[in-house]
Amino acid sequence: MNEYDSNRILDLVKKINYTSTKNLSVADCYVLNTCHIREKATDKVYHEIGRLKKEFRNKTKPIVLIAGCVAQAEGDILLKNEKYIDAVVGPQSYHQINNMILKVEKKLKQINLTEFDVIEKFDTLNCHKNSDNRISSYLTIQEGCNKFCKFCVVPYTRGAEFSRSIKEIVEEAKNLSENGAKEITLLGQNVNAYNFEGKKISDLIIEISKIDKLKRVRYTTSHPVDFTEDLIELYKNCKKLMPVIHLPVQSGSNKILEAMNRRHSVEEYYQIIKKLIKVRPDIKFSSDFIIGYPGESHKDFMKTIELMKRVKFINSFSFIFSARPGTPAFGLDRVNEKIAQRRLTEFQNVAENIKNSYRNKLINKTTKVLFENKIKNQNKYFGRDEHFNSVIVESNEDLTGLIKNVKILRGNQNTLFGELNLTFNQTNYAA
Numbered sequence: 038m039n040e041y042d043s044n045r046i047l048d049l050v051k052k053i054n055y056t057s058t059k060n061l062s063v064a065d066c067y068v069l070n071t072c073h074i075r076e077k078a079t080d081k082v083y084h085e086i087g088r089l090k091k092e093f094r095n096k097t098k099p100i101v102l103i104a105g106c107v108a109q110a111e112g113d114i115l116l117k118n119e120k121y122i123d124a125v126v127g128p129q130s131y132h133q134i135n136n137m138i139l140k141v142e143k144k145l146k147q148i149n150l151t152e153f154d155v156i157e158k159f160d161t162l163n164c165h166k167n168s169d170n171r172i173s174s175y176l177t178i179q180e181g182c183n184k185f186c187k188f189c190v191v192p193y194t195r196g197a198e199f200s201r202s203i204k205e206i207v208e209e210a211k212n213l214s215e216n217g218a219k220e221i222t223l224l225g226q227n228v229n230a231y232n233f234e235g236k237k238i239s240d241l242i243i244e245i246s247k248i249d250k251l252k253r254v255r256y257t258t259s260h261p262v263d264f265t266e267d268l269i270e271l272y273k274n275c276k277k278l279m280p281v282i283h284l285p286v287q288s289g290s291n292k293i294l295e296a297m298n299r300r301h302s303v304e305e306y307y308q309i310i311k312k313l314i315k316v317r318p319d320i321k322f323s324s325d326f327i328i329g330y331p332g333e334s335h336k337d338f339m340k341t342i343e344l345m346k347r348v349k350f351i352n353s354f355s356f357i358f359s360a361r362p363g364t365p366a367f368g369l370d371r372v373n374e375k376i377a378q379r380r381l382t383e384f385q386n387v388a389e390n391i392k393n394s395y396r397n398k399l400i401n402k403t404t405k406v407l408f409e410n411k412i413k414n415q416n417k418y419f420g421r422d423e424h425f426n427s428v429i430v431e432s433n434e435d436l437t438g439l440i441k442n443v444k445i446l447r448g449n450q451n452t453l454f455g456e457l458n459l460t461f462n463q464t465n466y467a468a
Contacts, residue, residue: 039070039071040175042070042104043070044169044175045162046070048165049131049135049161050066050134062096065099066101069082069101071105072105073109073111073361078107079111082107089101089121100124101121101122102122102138102141103125106127106194109129110190110362112127112149116147120147123141123148124137124140124147125149128180128194132157163205167212167216169216170217172408172409172437173219173220173221175224176206176224177224178256179198179225180196180225181197182195183198184299186287186299187364188297190361191226193364198227198232210245210248210251214248217438219251219253219438220254221245221253221254222255222256222257223257225257228256228257229259229260229263229265239268239271252277252407253277253423254277257283259282260285261299261301262301269316272320280320280423280424281351281423282320282321283322283325284310284323284324286344287325287326288326288330288333289337289342289344290333290337290341292337293330293332296332297330297366303344306344310348321424323354324348324353325353326345326353326384327358328356328358328380328381329357329376329377331372342383342384345384345391346387346391352425353388357374393450396448399453400447401444402444403442403443403444403445404423404424404426404445405440406422406428406430406441406455407438408420408439408440409437411436417432418432422453428445428454428455430456430457441457442457443455443456444457444458
């Protein structure tokens with residue numbers, strides 16, 4: 038979502054004659070778009086400011102703006118502690134960034150824009166076409182969260198759940214398609230909670246799938262509580278909806294899930310997985326896990342291991358509990374750091390073995406790959422298969438934007454390597 042926001046900020050500032058540069062030393066304005074999910078996010082801001090100070094020691098100082106969730110959560114502190122920062126702008130206020138920059142140009146005082154005005158934000162963005170021209174593009178459909186998991190900072194930095202209208206989302210999707218997008222990932226902090234005038238995310242996906250040039254649809258991130266039957270059934274008939282779901286579970290222990298205020302049980306989570314496999318047998322899953330949440334016993338941890346082995350997630354993102362200031366879990370007694378680290382290592386070893394076993398089974402198999410770009414200075418192309426695995430092939434043909442059948446030859450921890458399957462591509466070229 039921060040990548041989507043950053044792209045939209047670039048669309049906005051073009052109206053006041055700013056454009057992006059890859060050369061930091063010539064920047065007139067520097068925008069640092071931040072995330073506050075993990076610890077030390079604020080430290081990274083100060084580190085980055087230090088880098089800027091060094092770069093511009095003997096030059097004219099650029100305008101320095103801190104955007105995103107760190108700005109929302111700690112804007113006043115940032116402005117007080119670091120005078121090099123000209124302004125902070127929260128994720129629901131960045132539509133005002135042009136006025137902010139113009140005010141800073143006039144050497145006015147430091148500015149703090151951290152209101153929760155998400156309706157005005159999207160009304161403004163709708164007046165500026167999304168210029169993203171990548172083969173695989175992002176599109177925010179929902180922001181905020183009403184779940185208030187005790188460890189999570191999102192409700193305090195992104196606000197309550199807000200869903201954009203189907204009409205404006207479809208229009209933006211059409212625009213992205215005209216720009217060259219063949220795949221769109223729908224974004225939201227709680228994306229499957231999407232609800233606009235009674236229409237759900239399943240209704241939205243059906244409408245977006247009608248765009249002819251668009252070949253693939255994904256969405257992230259989902260919450261188990263909002264995984265409704267209509268969304269499950271959609272996987273039976275919607276071929277553009279890709280068969281991989283990121284569905285964070287966080288823990289395999291009901292005791293810990295209750296302590297987290299996750300509002301679902303392990304059994305309910307298993308039921309969702311079971312139903313999805315029934316309607317789409319080739320479906321795969323990824324998830325997030327918090328290891329060492331306050332109160333987690335060895336027994337609780339082993340239940341998380343059991344869940345990992347049972348579902349066999351093809352990707353997982355696991356971290357030791359990170360206490361975020363302002364959240365209900367911040368003051369809780371933590372699991373011993375060494376114990377938590379040992380558990381994380383054990384969990385990640387199990388997860389990696391499952392991932393490697395899955396990837397080894399892909400060797401000599403043929404998979405459909407959407408190619409996104411040519412690798413710089415090489416005759417190789419990068420793409421992703423339907424399950425979001427990274428794939429690289431060598432080709433003299435320009436594969437950008439094409440979906441091709443690829444035979445997987447080998448792989449490493451992060452990437453699969455293959456060759457175009459000429460037999461399949463001759464018979465199924467329109468895939």
